[in-house]
Amino acid sequence: MVPLDYYLILSAVIFAIGVIGVLVRRNLIVVLMSIELMLNAVNLTFIAFSRYLASMQGQVVVIFVMAVAAAEAVIGLAIVISVFRHRRTLDPQEMQLLKW
Amino acid sequence: MDASVILFYVISVLLVLSSLMVVFLRNVVHCALALVVALFLIAILFVMLHAPMVGVLQVLVYAGAIMVLFLFVIMFLNPTASEPRRKLWWGFGSAAALLLAASLAALLSNGEAPADPVTATETFGSPETLAKSLFTDFVLPFEITSVLLLVAIIGAVVLAKREP
Amino acid sequence: MQAYIDQLIRDGYFAGMPKEVVYAVAMVLAAFIVLSVFVAPLAGVTSWLERRVWARMQSRVGPNRVGPQGILQWLADGIKNLLKEDLIPSAADAKLFSLAPYVVFVGFLCAFVVIPFGSQLIVADLNIGILYILAVTSLVVVGILMAGWSSNNKWSLLGGMRSAAQIVSYEIPAGLSILTIVFLAGTMSMQGIIKAQGWAPWDWFLFNNPFTFAAFFLYFTAALAEGNRTPFDIPEAESELVAGYVTEYSGMRFLFFFFAEWGNLYVIGAVATTLFLGGWQVPPVTSDPILLGVLQFVVFFLKAYLWVFIAMWVRATLPRVRVDQLMALCWKYMVPLSFLCLLGTICWMLVFPKGNQIFSVAMFVLGLLIVAYFFKRVVFQIRHARPELYFKPHI
Numbered sequence: 117m118v119p120l121d122y123y124l125i126l127s128a129v130i131f132a133i134g135v136i137g138v139l140v141r142r143n144l145i146v147v148l149m150s151i152e153l154m155l156n157a158v159n160l161t162f163i164a165f166s167r168y169l170a171s172m173q174g175q176v177v178v179i180f181v182m183a184v185a186a187a188e189a190v191i192g193l194a195i196v197i198s199v200f201r202h203r204r205t206l207d208p209q210e211m212q213l214l215k216w
Numbered sequence: 217m218d219a220s221v222i223l224f225y226v227i228s229v230l231l232v233l234s235s236l237m238v239v240f241l242r243n244v245v246h247c248a249l250a251l252v253v254a255l256f257l258i259a260i261l262f263v264m265l266h267a268p269m270v271g272v273l274q275v276l277v278y279a280g281a282i283m284v285l286f287l288f289v290i291m292f293l294n295p296t297a298s299e300p301r302r303k304l305w306w307g308f309g310s311a312a313a314l315l316l317a318a319s320l321a322a323l324l325s326n327g328e329a330p331a332d333p334v335t336a337t338e339t340f341g342s343p344e345t346l347a348k349s350l351f352t353d354f355v356l357p358f359e360i361t362s363v364l365l366l367v368a369i370i371g372a373v374v375l376a377k378r379e380p
Numbered sequence: 381m382q383a384y385i386d387q388l389i390r391d392g393y394f395a396g397m398p399k400e401v402v403y404a405v406a407m408v409l410a411a412f413i414v415l416s417v418f419v420a421p422l423a424g425v426t427s428w429l430e431r432r433v434w435a436r437m438q439s440r441v442g443p444n445r446v447g448p449q450g451i452l453q454w455l456a457d458g459i460k461n462l463l464k465e466d467l468i469p470s471a472a473d474a475k476l477f478s479l480a481p482y483v484v485f486v487g488f489l490c491a492f493v494v495i496p497f498g499s500q501l502i503v504a505d506l507n508i509g510i511l512y513i514l515a516v517t518s519l520v521v522v523g524i525l526m527a528g529w530s531s532n533n534k535w536s537l538l539g540g541m542r543s544a545a546q547i548v549s550y551e552i553p554a555g556l557s558i559l560t561i562v563f564l565a566g567t568m569s570m571q572g573i574i575k576a577q578g579w580a581p582w583d584w585f586l587f588n589n590p591f592t593f594a595a596f597f598l599y600f601t602a603a604l605a606e607g608n609r610t611p612f613d614i615p616e617a618e619s620e621l622v623a624g625y626v627t628e629y630s631g632m633r634f635l636f637f638f639f640a641e642w643g644n645l646y647v648i649g650a651v652a653t654t655l656f657l658g659g660w661q662v663p664p665v666t667s668d669p670i671l672l673g674v675l676q677f678v679v680f681f682l683k684a685y686l687w688v689f690i691a692m693w694v695r696a697t698l699p700r701v702r703v704d705q706l707m708a709l710c711w712k713y714m715v716p717l718s719f720l721c722l723l724g725t726i727c728w729m730l731v732f733p734k735g736n737q738i739f740s741v742a743m744f745v746l747g748l749l750i751v752a753y754f755f756k757r758v759v760f761q762i763r764h765a766r767p768e769l770y771f772k773p774h775i
Contacts (some may be wrong), residue, residue, distance in 0.1 A: 118224045123261075124324035125368065126228045130235050130254075132317030137239040140309035145244055145290060149251050152282065153235055157260050159274075168263040170340065172349040175270050182277050183361045187368035189282045193289045194375035201378075206365050242550055249476065272508050272515045280518025280551070284544050287525045291541055316555055343508050343568055 122193045123164035130157035141177045144199070144206045220264065228266075231257045244290050252283045266341040383672070403714050409581045410503050423643040424454030430642070430692045431717040437696040447694030457635075462630040469532065472628060474529035474609070481629070481636035483523030488640040488647065490516035495650045498660050498676035500669075509570040510558055513651060517606070521547045524615070525639075528625040539624025542703060543615035547606050551711045554602035556718035560725045561585050561655045564592065584655040587743035588735060590722035595655045599689065600716050603648040603708070607641065609691055611698040612706060649687035650680070657683050 125197060130153060137150025140205065159178045167176025233334035262271035295367065310361040339345050350358055411621040428443065435442025444450040462528055467475050494509040506512055521544050528540015544754060561566055564585055565576040577584050585592050589646075605612035613616035626637050660676035701709070732739075 118221050122224060122228075123265075125321045126231070128320035128324055129232055129317050131236040131272075131320065132313040133232070136309050136313040137317055139312060141239065141334065143285065146238075146247050149238055149247060152278075153238060153254065156255060156278075157267060160258055161268060163262050163265050163267050166267065172340075172345055173347055173353070175267050175341065175346060176349050176354050178267075178363065179268050179273065179346075180357055180361055182273065183365060186277060186282055187364055189285060190368050190372045191375070193285060194372040195303050197289060197293065197376050201293055206293070216256060244475075249522070249526065268506070269508055269511075272511050276511065276518055277703040280515065281548065284518075284521050284525065285528075288541065288544055291525070291529055297723055308714075313682060323572070356734060 120164055120168045124161060125152040127160040127164070128162070130154075142209060143206050144196050144208055145193075147208065148189065148196070151192075152189065153186060155181060223264070225262075227257050227260055231261075245287065248283060248286050251286075252279050254284070254352075257278055268341060269343050269346050309339060395474075406736060411489070414503065415489065418674075419489065419492060419643050420639075421454075422646055424458065424638050425451065426459070426642040426645060426688060427638065429475035429689075430695075433689070433692045434696045437693070443648040451506075461539045461635040462632055466633065467628075467633040470626050471531035471532040473532065476526050478629070478633065478746075478753045480523050480530060481527060481528035481633040481640075482518050484640045485523075485636050487516055487519035487523060489601075491620040491647045491651075494570050495647070496574060496654060496659060497680050498673050499571070500673060501677060502571065505569055505571045507567070507569050507572075509560065510568050510655070514555060514558070515648075517644075517647075518547075520644075524625055527629070531625070531628040533628055535621045535623075536625050536627050539615045539621045539627070543608060543625060545609070546612065546615065546706060546710075549707065550602040550612075550714075553598050553710065553714040553718040554606060556715070556722055557602070558655060560592060560595045560718075560722050563722070563729065564588060565726060570654050570659075574654055574661060577658045577661060579658060579661040579663045580659075582737070582740040582744045583661075584658040585658060587747065589725060589739065590743065591728060591744060592656065595718065595721040596652065597726070598714055598721065600648070600652055601653070602710075602714060603652070603692065604691060605706070607644045607648060609641075609645070610695040611701050613700060614703055614706060629663050645691055647685035648691070652681060652687050653683040659683075675740040681711070703715050703718065 134154035162174040234254040259274040432442040443453040660680040
């Protein structure tokens with residue numbers, strides 16, 4: 117059987133890759149996708165703990181995270197569409213109208 | 217070595233590779249498809265961890281709905297301008313993420329985590345047990361989630377609507 | 381199936397091999413057998429039968445040269461397509477372009493894992509069976525979007541996007557009608573759903589109450605739309621989009637898309653049979669396990685294939701709908717109706733926790749009356765119009 121540590125380290129690595137995406141990519145859609153990746157890394161931790169502690173609560177929380185991720189993706193993409201309509205770009209650096 | 221350990225290694229290598237592709241590929245559609253692969257592999261890990269219901273929901277919700285939405289928006293907007301690549305910024309971001317991964321890994325592998333799982337009963341992870349937990353202990357969060365989804369639907373419609 | 385392999389392992393046939401390896405080999409073997417012995421001929425014969433049925437409905441002859449009555453036409457078509465040049469447009473995204481047909485194909489083939497052909501004849505009876513089917517068939521959308529985008533052709537892109545919008549929308553009424561049955565059966569396992577019904581038509585979930593009766597037709601319509609079938613075939617509407625997302629494909633990859641489409645037709649019929657029409661349930665006529673298995677398989681196959689035939693009939697009869705009509709039909713009519721079916725079934729279960737046998741029989745009689753009225757109209761039309769009838773099915 118795979119030790120719990122392996123799953124935790126794997127999810128830490130995936131989370132870090134997601135962080136790179138959010139930090140360095142200059143495309144709003146890829147940034148949103150990296151956030152999905154980070155959420156999934158966290159889900160993996162929840163499921164691993166739920167299996168190793170034999171408790172269903174981890175799985176229930178993952179279902180809530182999925183619902184929130186779906187809502188986040190929908191709202192995020194709607195914002196991306198409306199921003200793209202106004203500014204014709206997906207670069208977050210161009211969206212600085214509110215910057216002082 | 218146990219067969220499940222080998223399977224875990226294979227899946228985790230593929231998972232890390234596809235996640236790196238999500239972040240480092242230049243074409244947005246390729247990124248999205250790499251993310252589909254990554255989410256599918258995570259679903260397989262869920263099934264390996266005795267959570268078949270959550271694994272199938274993962275495929276259904278992510279691969280079937282969220283990623284289709286992403287691909288749909290990418291094709292709808294069809295962004296052609298390639299993003300500028302600034303070396304310094306990439307180096308800085310990658311270093312920060314590496315630091316994060318290293319510190320998280322050091323924190324998580326402290327040996328306190330149980331190495332062997334509690335023996336799972338036959339019904340662990342089945343729809344019945346999941347539903348029992350969802351509709352008894354977590355019934356209030358469940359209802360709030362439904363409100364959240366309703367708000368998200370209305371918000372998306374309002375945001376994406378063309379102004380008259 | 382898994383029980384059988386466990387038995388083999390216990391008998392010591394695979395001494396010294398890890399259990400997982402045996403499982404993996406068995407899974408690959410099962411997939412290979414299902415694909416080559418069942419799915420490929422089935423999809424092929426369906427393609428031949430579909431062309432023959434349309435031809436007869438349109439007073440034509442249809443393919444009748446290869447083999448008796450042209451039944452081997454699919455084999456000839458397949459060999460021809462395999463030998464053709466496999467073109468990849470120079471502007472296309474070559475990797476995604478060549479990968480897309482396989483994604484579509486795998487998505488459809490995975491559904492065969494949980495389809496129960498008999499009480500023993502199932503690859504794996506998962507306790508999440510029906511949800512699994514919904515999940516793997518949603519993979520098809522990704523393949524179609526890949527095909528549409530990577531072709532680098534506006535017709536393909538439009539076709540792919542139309543298809544994605546259509547499949548994602550129609551998944552909701554289909555899922556809600558399936559949920560109606562899951563409530564009634566109290567399980568998501570395919571065998572469990574079948575075992576909750578009986579062999580007699582009034583024990584089927586179709587006639588359980590008026591709401592499941594409506595849910596069946598909602599499911600069938602939504603499934604046709606998910607399979608991109610006429611009257612919902614706007615993703616590949618020839619008159620608007622050349623051939624939609626398959627425009628640029630040729631040779632074997634082209635074949636794979638249509639293979640998946642015709643095979644998917646049978647999956648639709650099989651799921652409808654499992655959920656609403658009692659699956660493989662047969663009257664208790666024999667106790668011989670082999671004979672019983674054959675009988676169950678024949679009953680299940682015929683019930684499922686009846687709906688394949690009706691899908692062909694629909695395709696030969698109805699004109700294609702427009703895009704806006706398609707979306708309006710889904711979101712304005714089918715989604716509210718399927719919610720109504722769900723709530724109605726819940727109320728019915730509260731009022732009659734054990735089901736109402738008398739009402740089920742009445743529903744069955746009503747169904748028979750509808751079919752009888754249909755045939756009466758057909759006879760009236762034939763008498764009235766005096767067409768030149770040609771009753772022999774073969775030419």
